[in-house]
Amino acid sequence: MNRAQVETAQGVLSGDLNENIAYFRNLLHADVNSDAHFRPFMAGGTRLCVIYIEGMASDQKISDFILRACAEDVPAGAGRLTPEALMERVVEIAQCDAEDRVRQILDAVVTGMTAVLVEGADSALVLETRGYPARSVDRTTNESVVLGAQEGFVESLRTNMTLLRRYLPSPHLVTEAMTVGTAVPCKLSLVYLSGVADPELINRLRARIKRVDVPTVMGAGALGQLIEDRPSALLPQILQTERPDRVAACLADGQVALLVDNSPCALIMPVSLFHLLHAPDDAFARWQYGSFLRLIRVAGMLLSVFLPGLYIAMTDYHMHLIPMNLLVSISEARVNVPFPILVEILIMEFAFYLINEAGTRMPRQIGGALGIVGALILGQAAVAASIISPILIIIVALTGLGSYATPDYSFSIALVIYRLFVILAGALLGLYGICIAGFCIAVSVCSMRSLGTPYTTPVAPPRPHNPDLLLRLPTRMQRRTMPYAKHPSWIEEVDHEA
Amino acid sequence: MRLEMSESAASASLVAALTSRLFYGLTLDVPDAANAGWLAALAGLLLSLPAVWLICRLRPAARRALALPLLMGLALDAARAVECAAYSESCLAFNHIAPALLTLPLLAAILRCAWLGGDALGGAARIWIRLFAVLILIVILYQLPYYNAGWLRPWLGAGAGGVLRAGVRAAGWNALLAGSAAGICKAEIGFKRLLRCLLISTAVAAALVALRQMMAPAFTAEPVTRFTRIDTLLTNGRAPLYLQLPMIVAWFGGMLHLMCFESVAACALLGRLLPKLKAGACMAIGLSAVFALALLRAPRAAAVERLAPYLYHALFAAAVMLWCVKGGEAGCAAS
Structure with missing residues (x-):
């Protein structure tokens, strides 16, 4: 889709189903695009149309939970259907929403969701039907360890967030959904532990992501280069890791992570030189x-x-x-x-x-x-x-x-x-x-x-820190968060706040 | 201004630079104290305290005026250090390297470091202090069997006069570097903090000078050339040759911190003296002056050599004069 066409997609739906279908057919290049599907059908006397991308959306979910549900659960002569009524009484998919903005509907469809256009309605139902093939969680390839967890991130943002939640099952874990890329939006999640990460750092990172004004961002590596402090510097200023346990440890230290869709790694900021010297299994070993x-x-x-x-x-x-x-x-x-x-x-x-x-x-x-x-x-x-x-x-x-x-x-x-x-x-x-x-x-x-913090912290400038820079002393002595966290020891602070 | 330092960065840089200056000065520049160099370092600390205290208590306007003598002293001392570093390499290397080729990379390195800012230099100094401790520990460990405390006697070396003369020189370096650190700090630096830096630097330098003097008896009967002094210093007397590497790294590392601190401080003081001058211009003028002096071998000129022992007197006199003319106490950092 070129930029001009994207801009035409800024409007809202009209109540005319044929007009809406024609509009989406044009936006999705349905004449030549063999995988863009428009499936009209009737339910209780109302005309509807399902729009989805073959391969991205699951045919089975669409057949079972949308088409069959509409055929069986809507009695003939039920009157005019609305997206809200479909959502409340018919559709059997947990994650669904009514949406009237064309751009949002289009973005949802191209990422594997299904839109249901309803005759006479100026909004559509957007349903979670993603069913594209994805790699299952596997061993890490670049950060192998002898001791400790072996699983690594995959390309699916949702799976990665689930992995992270498994390591940090805490209500304080926040995953803020964002997008970057002006023409082709790329989904990402800003992840941090509320009450542990410094809000100023989070705001700084949010602002940097908002400042990114490139048409597309192809993965975490590209995003990292767009938001790092000094692009001309030789050393990496962002830690890239494919290990959820490492991200969890960093979040617990007060750092902030970014998970990007289609990238099997997380970006962690801020980092110090000492993070780059540490291997993931240092903490597992005595x-x-x-x-x-x-x-x-x-x-x-x-x-x-x-x-x-x-x-x-x-x-x-x-x-x-x-x-x-x-x-x-x-x-x-x-x-x-x-x-x-x-x-x-x-x-x-x-x-x-x-x-x-x-x-x-x-x-x-x-x-x-x-x-x-x-x-x-x-x-x-x-x-x-x-x-x-x-x-x-x-x-x-x-x-x-x-x-x-x-x-x-x-x-x-x-x-x-x-x-x-x-x-x-x-x-x-x-x-x-x-x-x-x-x-x-x-x-x-x-x-x-x-992310605005000195790279050689906590040595220069000197800050109180855990005995875990070059030498790692016993775990019972590791009671502090990193110097850029909100509080020196988050466990106590969170307990107080709770 | 980019060249100015935070209090913590200035303290670390001061310790790294002053330790190096005292060690190199008392073993190469001022051999008067002979085997009592460590006593001269301690005497230098005591003698410098009034001047440093006075500089800390000056009003900001008076301190700005003091920047001029400090600037001149720093430029000459930095040029001397540059020349000494290049000279040590030419002593150590078997391949002949042109003096200009030895000096110009230093200029590039210092320019680059100055451009990165005073705080970066302070951070590097903080890391250097740790590395320096490891290097010196290695040097001490492998030289342990060769130390002979008897070579520290007679305690006053060639006599009290020699110790005093060397002490005055050490006091001059203390006052120069501590005064400069006070002058380039973003915030007021307190006397207590400077005193702590002086104490650490003097203690380390005195210990190193004493250890150095326990390696070989001091020559007092006949004059020793500078080449011989550098050679014996870097070859550590009796250490096996391949074990000289840590000492050489410690030597050059210390010298680099000294040169960089003095050059950056000179540029920053120039900025204080002429506030309308931009940081880039200060760097260009300051570093050009330092390297021109070094390449012209100005610090070795007879007139400069004759005046060098009076550095402390000059700084102390300038501080007293400014105290009298522009006043002190008010607006000073809490000490």
């Missing part, structure tokens, strides 16, 4: 295990950013920092390599990410071949051909492992870009350059904000 694994992960992330840069800086500028035996071994391994270390590293980094990207896009059946190609090319052939030195394979492998240990996908890509920056700094200026690069990264991270 605190000693959680802390230990988190330290390993952080060390992995630091390795992934700084190791190649340090290698280049130390081998090019600060040889005295390398133990003599290792230095000799590195030099011997590099004797036949014709490239400078910087070129060697960039070749390997490129090859590594090429394999990574190819592995993501490649059909699963031939994925095994990729492993062989990668191992052969990178592992043996490149060394045998003296394109790279063996020690560099160890460096790149460690870097890659560190990168994969990063729990957040967007964050791990940002770290790769930072790594390239550090490699160039190390190649140009040695350790001095790496320190300058690290300093710039730190200041840049500290200048960022997520």
Whole structure:
């Protein structure tokens, strides 16, 4: 539907059934649209017409609860029917409403609901008959955990909201329905715990969503980019997760979530840098295990950013920092390599990410071949051909492992870009350059904000917080909400309010 | 103004910068105290307190006037730090790097950080303080077997005069940086808060200087070149070479915070002095001045070297004079 046609759909229904049908046929391009169905029928002497989209609406529901109900429950000569009378006495579908605005009826029909136009009535009955195929709740694909819940969000907004309600069966859980997109509206839910989330943050997010003025929003990722604080920043300012348990935990901490229709993930705001370091199962494991694994992960992330840069800086500028035996071994391994270390590293980094990207896009059946190609090319052939030195394979492998240990996908890509920056700094200026690069990264991270709150909260600026940043101390000590929540401890406050 | 800092950010930045300034100053710039450098740091704290107290009690108009001497002191000191950081890298690296190439990335980094704002710098300082503690802990742990408390004796090093001279220099850095922190805060910063920052910085710097001096006996009989001093400082005396990495990272990290704080403070004070000047212009003028001074090696000029010991005297005199001319007490932050 183009913009001009959408604008013609701003009016209300007339009382003439034929005129209304013609109007909707035009709006839905029924002449050429094979899945837009208009089914006229009679009930008790009144002419009606059912409008639905095949595949989006359930044929069975329409037959059983609308057509059959009208045929059986409306006696012949019952007089003129109205949508309200149909709703009260005939139709056996729980969720239905009378609507007179064409735009609203049209939006409902294209999302799988059914409209019943009634002769002589200037409103239509809109019924919940959605029956399109949807993926059932399944294990998460990108946020796998060893301990804890395994189910993840799916593409259906309604299913996702149900999942969330299961984790937080509380009357304080609020799901505000909204839409974005001026031409094709995309449904979303603003979710928060009333009395826990700061109303100012909620209003800020509402205002940002209202300011979005693009024709279409294709999923949560696109929406996130439209509402984040600083689009030019490298690090993600919104946490995307496909785990309902993680969203529930964040809501309980005072954060706000957005569930978008057709997106199997939720957007959580505000977030801090520390959220991106945490894995979903940290809280399930005992605190000693959680802390230990988190330290390993952080060390992995630091390795992934700084190791190649340090290698280049130390081998090019600060040889005295390398133990003599290792230095000799590195030099011997590099004797036949014709490239400078910087070129060697960039070749390997490129090859590594090429394999990574190819592995993501490649059909699963031939994925095994990729492993062989990668191992052969990178592992043996490149060394045998003296394109790279063996020690560099160890460096790149460690870097890659560190990168994969990063729990957040967007964050791990940002770290790769930072790594390239550090490699160039190390190649140009040695350790001095790496320190300058690290300093710039730190200041840049500290200048960022997520939904208006500082990105490095609660460390900078300092705020009272749970002992759950780098180390996670025992669960009984985790009594606070995040600093941006309405109250320091929501459980007590909600109890008082109740 | 973007360059100004919140009280918390200014405190963190002050601690990071001052600790670095005292450590680097007392080990490189002022070797007079010999093995009593840690005493000089403590003496510097005591000597600086009247000046810092006075600066905190000045009326806003008087404090604005004080921005001029602070600005000049900061520009020269930042240039000295820039030059020292570049010089340390040229000492450490086996590949020759042109001095301009060592200085220009710093300019770019500081410009970028200044553009991101004073609060971002304060946040980074707060994170740096934690990382610095870890790095220094590693340094201390691997050097533990080599520390010799006997090398701290004689307690007064080359004599009380040397300790006093070094103490006055340390007091100058304390007054300069604490006064600047008070000058660039968005809200009034209280004397108690500044005192806490001074105490922390001095304690850490004095401990680091003492530990450094427990690594090797002080040379007093013959003059030691600056290169030797930097070299022994960064190679940690007897530490195995590959274990020098944490010390080098701590050194450069501290220097970067010092340079950035001094440069940003200089730009912010310029903004206070000339309120009609926009933040961008303040940054351009302030940073150009700092880097021009560094590239021209102005801090090493004989005249500047001769005047450097009088930084504290100059700041104290300026504060007293402004107190007398423009008055103090009223409108000051509660201390």
